[in-house]
Amino acid sequence: MRRGLLLALGLLATALAACAPEPAVAKPPVWVVRDADSELVIFGSVHVLPPGLDWRPPSLEAALAEADDLWFELPVDPAAEAEIAGLAAARGVGAPGWSLSASLSPEGAQRLRRAVDALGLGFALVDRLEPWFAEVMLAAAQYRRAGADAAFGVEKAISAAAPAGIERRAFETPDEQIALFDAAPLPEQIASLEQSLREMEARPDAYADLVARWMAADLDALEADVLAPLRRVAPVLYARLVSERNARWVVALAERLDGSGRTVVVVGVGHLVGEEGLPAQLRALGYSVEGP
Numbered sequence: 001m002r003r004g005l006l007l008a009l010g011l012l013a014t015a016l017a018a019c020a021p022e023p024a025v026a027k028p029p030v031w032v033v034r035d036a037d038s039e040l041v042i043f044g045s046v047h048v049l050p051p052g053l054d055w056r057p058p059s060l061e062a063a064l065a066e067a068d069d070l071w072f073e074l075p076v077d078p079a080a081e082a083e084i085a086g087l088a089a090a091r092g093v094g095a096p097g098w099s100l101s102a103s104l105s106p107e108g109a110q111r112l113r114r115a116v117d118a119l120g121l122g123f124a125l126v127d128r129l130e131p132w133f134a135e136v137m138l139a140a141a142q143y144r145r146a147g148a149d150a151a152f153g154v155e156k157a158i159s160a161a162a163p164a165g166i167e168r169r170a171f172e173t174p175d176e177q178i179a180l181f182d183a184a185p186l187p188e189q190i191a192s193l194e195q196s197l198r199e200m201e202a203r204p205d206a207y208a209d210l211v212a213r214w215m216a217a218d219l220d221a222l223e224a225d226v227l228a229p230l231r232r233v234a235p236v237l238y239a240r241l242v243s244e245r246n247a248r249w250v251v252a253l254a255e256r257l258d259g260s261g262r263t264v265v266v267v268g269v270g271h272l273v274g275e276e277g278l279p280a281q282l283r284a285l286g287y288s289v290e291g292p
Helices: 003-008 010-015 058-066 078-091 106-119 131-146 154-161 174-182 186-202 206-215 219-233 235-258 278-284
Strands: 030-034 038-045 069-072 167-170 261-268 288-290
Touching: 030 058, 030 278, 038 058, 038 154, 038 235, 038 278, 058 154, 058 261, 069 154, 078 131, 078 174, 106 131, 106 186, 131 174, 131 186, 154 261, 174 235, 186 219, 186 235, 206 219, 219 235, 235 261, 235 278, 278 288
Parallel strands: 038 261, 069 167, 069 261
Antiparallel strands: 030 038, 030 288
16 A cells, blocks of 8 residues: 555544554654754654664653654544544535446456455445545555554654643644645545555555664665655655655745744654655754754
8 A cells, every 4th residue: 555645644543553563763853953042852753663663762751852843744632533424425426427446447347346345344335435535445454454543653653752831733624634634636545545446455565664774774765765756656746745745845844944942743654754755854944954
Protein backbone atom coordinates (compact mmCIF):
# COMPACT_ATOMS: atom_id res chain seq x y z
CA MET A 1 0.00 0.00 0.00
CA ARG A 2 1.28 3.39 -0.89
CA ARG A 3 3.22 4.63 2.07
CA GLY A 4 3.17 8.26 0.99
CA LEU A 5 -0.61 8.37 0.79
CA LEU A 6 -1.05 6.61 4.09
CA LEU A 7 1.31 8.96 5.89
CA ALA A 8 -0.49 11.97 4.54
CA LEU A 9 -3.86 10.73 5.79
CA GLY A 10 -3.04 11.78 9.34
CA LEU A 11 -5.84 11.07 11.79
CA LEU A 12 -8.03 9.60 9.07
CA ALA A 13 -5.69 6.62 9.24
CA THR A 14 -6.22 5.99 12.95
CA ALA A 15 -7.84 2.65 12.12
CA LEU A 16 -4.71 1.39 10.42
CA ALA A 17 -2.45 -1.24 11.94
CA ALA A 18 0.69 -2.89 10.72
CA CYS A 19 2.90 -5.92 10.75
CA ALA A 20 4.96 -5.54 13.91
CA PRO A 21 8.73 -5.45 13.46
CA GLU A 22 11.01 -6.68 16.21
CA PRO A 23 11.68 -4.12 18.97
CA ALA A 24 14.70 -1.97 18.20
CA VAL A 25 16.72 0.83 19.71
CA ALA A 26 14.72 4.04 19.32
CA LYS A 27 16.36 6.46 16.96
CA PRO A 28 13.85 7.97 14.53
CA PRO A 29 14.98 11.35 13.18
CA VAL A 30 14.68 14.58 15.16
CA TRP A 31 15.53 18.06 13.87
CA VAL A 32 16.14 21.22 15.92
CA VAL A 33 15.55 24.61 14.27
CA ARG A 34 16.72 27.79 16.01
CA ASP A 35 16.94 31.52 15.65
CA ALA A 36 17.96 34.07 18.27
CA ASP A 37 15.01 33.50 20.62
CA SER A 38 13.06 30.48 19.31
CA GLU A 39 13.51 26.73 19.08
CA LEU A 40 11.50 24.23 17.05
CA VAL A 41 11.98 20.52 17.66
CA ILE A 42 10.55 18.65 14.67
CA PHE A 43 9.76 14.94 14.79
CA GLY A 44 8.70 12.79 11.86
CA SER A 45 5.91 10.42 12.82
CA VAL A 46 4.46 7.17 11.63
CA HIS A 47 0.79 7.60 12.41
CA VAL A 48 0.13 3.93 13.27
CA LEU A 49 2.56 1.63 15.06
CA PRO A 50 2.58 -1.84 16.59
CA PRO A 51 2.55 -2.22 20.36
CA GLY A 52 5.78 -2.55 22.27
CA LEU A 53 7.97 -0.51 19.92
CA ASP A 54 10.45 1.67 21.82
CA TRP A 55 10.56 4.59 19.41
CA ARG A 56 10.72 7.72 21.61
CA PRO A 57 14.02 9.62 21.29
CA PRO A 58 15.12 11.11 24.62
CA SER A 59 15.67 14.48 22.93
CA LEU A 60 12.01 14.58 21.91
CA GLU A 61 10.79 13.80 25.39
CA ALA A 62 13.05 16.48 26.87
CA ALA A 63 11.81 19.06 24.36
CA LEU A 64 8.18 18.15 25.02
CA ALA A 65 8.61 18.70 28.75
CA GLU A 66 9.81 22.29 28.18
CA ALA A 67 7.71 23.26 25.15
CA ASP A 68 5.31 26.19 25.10
CA ASP A 69 3.29 24.80 22.20
CA LEU A 70 2.75 21.50 20.35
CA TRP A 71 1.79 21.29 16.67
CA PHE A 72 0.23 18.37 14.80
CA GLU A 73 -1.13 17.98 11.28
CA LEU A 74 -4.64 17.76 12.74
CA PRO A 75 -6.09 18.22 16.21
CA VAL A 76 -5.51 15.05 18.22
CA ASP A 77 -8.73 14.51 20.13
CA PRO A 78 -11.88 12.37 19.88
CA ALA A 79 -13.94 15.19 18.36
CA ALA A 80 -11.50 15.67 15.47
CA GLU A 81 -11.30 11.91 14.89
CA ALA A 82 -15.08 11.66 14.76
CA GLU A 83 -15.31 14.63 12.41
CA ILE A 84 -12.75 13.35 9.95
CA ALA A 85 -14.28 9.86 9.96
CA GLY A 86 -17.72 11.33 9.27
CA LEU A 87 -16.42 13.56 6.48
CA ALA A 88 -14.59 10.65 4.87
CA ALA A 89 -17.69 8.47 4.96
CA ALA A 90 -19.84 11.26 3.53
CA ARG A 91 -17.47 12.26 0.73
CA GLY A 92 -15.78 8.98 -0.04
CA VAL A 93 -18.78 7.23 -1.58
CA GLY A 94 -19.32 7.57 -5.31
CA ALA A 95 -22.39 9.05 -6.95
CA PRO A 96 -25.29 6.76 -7.88
CA GLY A 97 -24.16 4.41 -10.62
CA TRP A 98 -20.48 4.69 -9.72
CA SER A 99 -18.44 1.47 -9.84
CA LEU A 100 -14.87 1.52 -8.59
CA SER A 101 -13.92 -1.71 -10.32
CA ALA A 102 -15.26 -0.43 -13.65
CA SER A 103 -13.01 2.62 -13.35
CA LEU A 104 -9.86 0.52 -12.98
CA SER A 105 -7.85 -1.32 -15.59
CA PRO A 106 -8.86 -4.98 -16.07
CA GLU A 107 -5.78 -6.03 -14.10
CA GLY A 108 -6.55 -3.48 -11.39
CA ALA A 109 -10.14 -4.68 -11.10
CA GLN A 110 -8.90 -8.24 -10.65
CA ARG A 111 -6.42 -7.16 -8.00
CA LEU A 112 -9.18 -5.23 -6.23
CA ARG A 113 -11.36 -8.33 -6.13
CA ARG A 114 -8.51 -10.45 -4.78
CA ALA A 115 -7.65 -7.89 -2.11
CA VAL A 116 -11.26 -7.51 -0.99
CA ASP A 117 -11.74 -11.27 -0.79
CA ALA A 118 -8.46 -11.81 1.08
CA LEU A 119 -9.35 -9.17 3.66
CA GLY A 120 -12.90 -10.39 4.15
CA LEU A 121 -14.53 -7.15 3.03
CA GLY A 122 -17.78 -6.85 1.15
CA PHE A 123 -17.06 -6.25 -2.52
CA ALA A 124 -20.35 -4.42 -3.10
CA LEU A 125 -19.42 -1.91 -0.39
CA VAL A 126 -15.87 -1.30 -1.62
CA ASP A 127 -17.03 -1.02 -5.23
CA ARG A 128 -19.14 2.01 -4.27
CA LEU A 129 -16.16 3.93 -2.83
CA GLU A 130 -14.12 6.62 -4.50
CA PRO A 131 -10.54 5.47 -5.18
CA TRP A 132 -8.90 7.46 -2.37
CA PHE A 133 -11.31 6.13 0.25
CA ALA A 134 -11.09 2.58 -1.06
CA GLU A 135 -7.32 2.80 -0.68
CA VAL A 136 -7.72 3.82 2.95
CA MET A 137 -10.30 1.11 3.64
CA LEU A 138 -8.16 -1.64 2.14
CA ALA A 139 -5.09 -0.54 4.04
CA ALA A 140 -7.01 -0.30 7.30
CA ALA A 141 -8.33 -3.82 6.91
CA GLN A 142 -4.95 -5.20 5.91
CA TYR A 143 -3.07 -3.68 8.82
CA ARG A 144 -5.79 -4.28 11.38
CA ARG A 145 -5.68 -7.96 10.48
CA ALA A 146 -1.94 -7.90 11.22
CA GLY A 147 -2.69 -7.01 14.85
CA ALA A 148 -1.51 -3.42 15.30
CA ASP A 149 -3.57 -0.56 16.71
CA ALA A 150 -3.68 3.18 16.10
CA ALA A 151 -3.59 3.77 19.84
CA PHE A 152 0.16 3.11 19.64
CA GLY A 153 0.76 5.69 16.90
CA VAL A 154 3.09 8.62 17.43
CA GLU A 155 0.50 11.40 17.61
CA LYS A 156 -1.64 9.76 20.26
CA ALA A 157 1.39 8.85 22.37
CA ILE A 158 2.87 12.34 22.22
CA SER A 159 -0.47 14.01 22.83
CA ALA A 160 -1.01 11.87 25.92
CA ALA A 161 2.49 12.62 27.22
CA ALA A 162 2.32 16.39 26.68
CA PRO A 163 2.16 18.66 29.74
CA ALA A 164 -1.35 19.69 30.70
CA GLY A 165 -0.80 23.40 30.13
CA ILE A 166 0.83 23.20 26.69
CA GLU A 167 -0.81 25.11 23.85
CA ARG A 168 -1.98 22.74 21.11
CA ARG A 169 -2.08 23.82 17.47
CA ALA A 170 -2.81 22.13 14.15
CA PHE A 171 -1.79 22.93 10.60
CA GLU A 172 -5.11 21.77 9.12
CA THR A 173 -8.74 21.16 9.97
CA PRO A 174 -10.44 17.82 9.29
CA ASP A 175 -12.40 19.42 6.44
CA GLU A 176 -9.24 20.78 4.84
CA GLN A 177 -7.47 17.44 5.01
CA ILE A 178 -10.36 15.42 3.55
CA ALA A 179 -10.64 17.96 0.72
CA LEU A 180 -7.03 17.23 -0.23
CA PHE A 181 -8.10 13.72 -1.22
CA ASP A 182 -11.70 14.15 -2.25
CA ALA A 183 -10.97 17.04 -4.63
CA ALA A 184 -7.92 15.40 -6.20
CA PRO A 185 -8.27 14.59 -9.91
CA LEU A 186 -9.93 11.22 -10.40
CA PRO A 187 -7.20 9.86 -12.73
CA GLU A 188 -4.63 10.58 -10.04
CA GLN A 189 -6.70 8.79 -7.41
CA ILE A 190 -7.05 5.80 -9.71
CA ALA A 191 -3.33 5.72 -10.49
CA SER A 192 -2.50 5.75 -6.77
CA LEU A 193 -4.96 2.97 -6.01
CA GLU A 194 -3.73 0.84 -8.92
CA GLN A 195 -0.14 1.15 -7.70
CA SER A 196 -1.18 0.35 -4.15
CA LEU A 197 -2.98 -2.79 -5.29
CA ARG A 198 0.13 -3.91 -7.12
CA GLU A 199 2.25 -3.28 -4.04
CA MET A 200 -0.13 -5.15 -1.76
CA GLU A 201 0.59 -8.28 -3.76
CA ALA A 202 4.26 -7.68 -4.55
CA ARG A 203 5.41 -6.30 -1.18
CA PRO A 204 3.38 -7.70 1.69
CA ASP A 205 6.06 -6.58 4.17
CA ALA A 206 6.26 -2.99 2.91
CA TYR A 207 4.95 -1.45 6.12
CA ALA A 208 7.34 -3.39 8.33
CA ASP A 209 10.17 -2.23 6.06
CA LEU A 210 8.99 1.37 6.42
CA VAL A 211 8.95 1.20 10.21
CA ALA A 212 12.44 -0.33 10.25
CA ARG A 213 13.79 2.48 8.05
CA TRP A 214 12.08 5.07 10.23
CA MET A 215 13.57 3.56 13.37
CA ALA A 216 17.01 3.64 11.75
CA ALA A 217 16.55 7.25 10.51
CA ASP A 218 17.42 6.06 7.00
CA LEU A 219 16.30 9.22 5.21
CA ASP A 220 17.30 8.15 1.70
CA ALA A 221 15.35 4.92 2.03
CA LEU A 222 12.39 6.79 3.52
CA GLU A 223 12.30 9.18 0.59
CA ALA A 224 12.47 6.28 -1.86
CA ASP A 225 9.80 4.33 0.01
CA VAL A 226 7.43 7.11 1.08
CA LEU A 227 7.64 9.77 -1.60
CA ALA A 228 9.03 8.38 -4.84
CA PRO A 229 6.20 5.93 -5.68
CA LEU A 230 3.45 8.54 -5.30
CA ARG A 231 5.49 11.20 -7.11
CA ARG A 232 6.02 8.81 -10.02
CA VAL A 233 2.48 7.49 -10.56
CA ALA A 234 0.39 10.48 -9.43
CA PRO A 235 2.41 13.71 -9.57
CA VAL A 236 -0.60 16.00 -9.15
CA LEU A 237 -1.75 14.10 -6.07
CA TYR A 238 1.82 14.17 -4.76
CA ALA A 239 1.88 17.95 -5.16
CA ARG A 240 -1.41 18.29 -3.24
CA LEU A 241 -0.39 15.96 -0.41
CA VAL A 242 3.28 16.84 -0.04
CA SER A 243 4.69 19.83 -1.94
CA GLU A 244 1.87 22.31 -1.43
CA ARG A 245 1.26 21.36 2.19
CA ASN A 246 4.95 21.61 3.03
CA ALA A 247 5.08 25.08 1.50
CA ARG A 248 2.12 26.23 3.62
CA TRP A 249 3.53 24.69 6.79
CA VAL A 250 6.93 26.33 6.29
CA VAL A 251 5.20 29.72 6.20
CA ALA A 252 3.38 28.94 9.45
CA LEU A 253 6.59 27.77 11.14
CA ALA A 254 8.52 30.82 9.97
CA GLU A 255 5.82 32.99 11.52
CA ARG A 256 6.18 31.04 14.75
CA LEU A 257 9.95 31.57 14.66
CA ASP A 258 9.35 35.30 14.33
CA GLY A 259 8.09 35.12 17.90
CA SER A 260 9.91 33.49 20.79
CA GLY A 261 9.74 30.32 22.83
CA ARG A 262 10.00 26.55 22.46
CA THR A 263 7.85 24.50 20.09
CA VAL A 264 7.49 20.80 19.27
CA VAL A 265 6.20 19.92 15.80
CA VAL A 266 4.98 16.40 14.94
CA VAL A 267 4.04 15.58 11.35
CA GLY A 268 4.32 12.54 9.10
CA VAL A 269 7.92 11.67 8.34
CA GLY A 270 7.24 11.99 4.62
CA HIS A 271 6.98 15.75 5.13
CA LEU A 272 10.49 15.98 6.54
CA VAL A 273 12.75 14.16 4.07
CA GLY A 274 14.32 15.37 0.86
CA GLU A 275 14.74 18.83 -0.62
CA GLU A 276 11.05 19.62 -0.20
CA GLY A 277 11.02 18.55 3.43
CA LEU A 278 10.40 21.08 6.18
CA PRO A 279 13.96 20.95 7.60
CA ALA A 280 15.55 21.59 4.19
CA GLN A 281 13.19 24.46 3.44
CA LEU A 282 13.76 26.07 6.83
CA ARG A 283 17.51 25.71 6.36
CA ALA A 284 17.20 27.42 2.97
CA LEU A 285 15.46 30.35 4.69
CA GLY A 286 18.55 30.87 6.82
CA TYR A 287 17.57 29.20 10.09
CA SER A 288 19.99 27.03 12.03
CA VAL A 289 18.86 23.42 11.52
CA GLU A 290 20.47 20.51 13.37
CA GLY A 291 19.59 16.95 12.48
CA PRO A 292 20.22 14.16 10.01
